[in-house]
Amino acid sequence: MRHALCSVPTPETNEMASMNDYNTQQIEAIRMARQHLRGLPLVQIRWLRNRIRSYMKFRADVARFQGKHFADICSRKCFASQTSACCGREGIITFFADVVINILLSTDKEIDKLLETIERDTGGFNCVYLNESGCLWRVKPIVCEMFLCEHAKQNVLDGNHNLGQQWERLRRRERRYTWPNRPILFDDLEAFFIEAGFDSPLMYLHRSPGLLRLKAKHGLRTEKGT
Numbered sequence: 001m002r003h004a005l006c007s008v009p010t011p012e013t014n015e016m017a018s019m020n021d022y023n024t025q026q027i028e029a030i031r032m033a034r035q036h037l038r039g040l041p042l043v044q045i046r047w048l049r050n051r052i053r054s055y056m057k058f059r060a061d062v063a064r065f066q067g068k069h070f071a072d073i074c075s076r077k078c079f080a081s082q083t084s085a086c087c088g089r090e091g092i093i094t095f096f097a098d099v100v101i102n103i104l105l106s107t108d109k110e111i112d113k114l115l116e117t118i119e120r121d122t123g124g125f126n127c128v129y130l131n132e133s134g135c136l137w138r139v140k141p142i143v144c145e146m147f148l149c150e151h152a153k154q155n156v157l158d159g160n161h162n163l164g165q166q167w168e169r170l171r172r173r174e175r176r177y178t179w180p181n182r183p184i185l186f187d188d189l190e191a192f193f194i195e196a197g198f199d200s201p202l203m204y205l206h207r208s209p210g211l212l213r214l215k216a217k218h219g220l221r222t223e224k225g226t
């Protein structure tokens, strides 16, 4: 079953006809995640929060590493000069699971702000979610979290074997949640919504031919809803 929000034109989707595909997909995914999560009983919300616990511990470890070793260079090179080259327009992939995790941990006010910002988007060079105080996501997409520009890598990691190894360990941990050569959180969260009748172009673990091939190779289920 496809959910009504995915298939039936509504005033909201008509309004979005003039938006670009990227923004439309983002809005639809945020609305879907919010709608389904709002309707779930508390016991399922608790189950989901528990399900993402280890991932959030990983995210806290990455944030600590980034804060300790990159905050200074990033704020000097990009934020102060308002370059923010790593937050380029439509330059990031957001997984559906990124959206679900963020909505799960955001307040209603924060979610409203995300939606308002995309709906009022007037273009420009920066990511639609970037404002003067930084990224609007409470838990930003994993691709953003793990991105290091060449300048930052060269200045911080090159020539520092120990730090380079720490970063590689974090990258390996990331794959335990996002790389489907085994059952992973990002795939499971998509499946949770698909089983409830939702669908989104951001469900890459169920849509990307490359990721589907990888899942098949490792004996993971590849068909939607199975």
Ligand code: SF4
Residues within 6 Å of the ligand: 086, 087, 088, 092, 127, 128, 129, 130, 131, 134, 135, 136, 137, 140, 141, 144, 145
């Ligand atoms: S989602 Fe946030 S961190 Fe990622 S590119 Fe946009 S503003 Fe930057």
